[in-house]
Amino acid sequence: MKVHHETAGDGDVVVLSNSIGSTLRMWEPQVKPLVDNGFRVVRYDTRGHGKSDVPPGPYSIADLGGDVVELLDTLAVESAHFVGLSLGGMTGAWLGQHAPSRIRTLALTFTSVKPGNVEMWTGRARQVRAEGMGEIAEGSIGRWFTRDWISAHPELAAELQQMTATTPAEGYASCCEAIAGLDLTAALSTVSAPTLVISGADDAALPSSHGQVIADGIPDARFEVLGHAAHLGSYEQAERFTGLILEHVKGTR
């Protein structure tokens, strides 16, 4: 299983894990600040996305978490800071529960450990397998960003929409199946990594109540809600988001 990844910088490793329908490109605003602060950034394409392999689905969250453990093994990294957004955050929650020795800190952002909407996720999987990614890509941009941000950044919004449109349909569908029915709530209290949870005040896809559940369940987790941020708050509120991540990973140096 090839997991496409890119590394930058030197120092303690920070792994960045993307949302469904995106690639490692979504972390563009975070790479330079992390490198400038002395971290080695490892960003990767979740299986079924970008340039990673697209094995036939369905995938499970254990498959996605296992890919991260293998990636760390390949890079000979014993343990890393892990930052995941949305599907990436679900992967991070699984890692915190099942591979604690590999995780120094966790940032679980714009995410959920029990997304619900099972019919919606299985329906999306069916739709993209039957019709391709076009309609989903058109809808994704409106879930990822507020209207104001799209109006102010039309070219970037179009570029990010294209990222979803070019996601392999089988990969997207199989990740929908990893999300559908997911419930990592019961073992939240077993997570021992220092954890930062970030949600967006305008995130209709995974509202901040989902982040609150995670923060309530993980011992001593910090919870922040970013204003003027829909689902891809790492872009829409890049400065504030990156600042919180830096504060979190630097706190455990």
Ligand SMILES: O=C(O)CC1=CCC(=O)O1
């Ligand atoms: O529907 C979307 O694109 C929002 C989303 C929910 C889980 C995820 O990874 O993305």
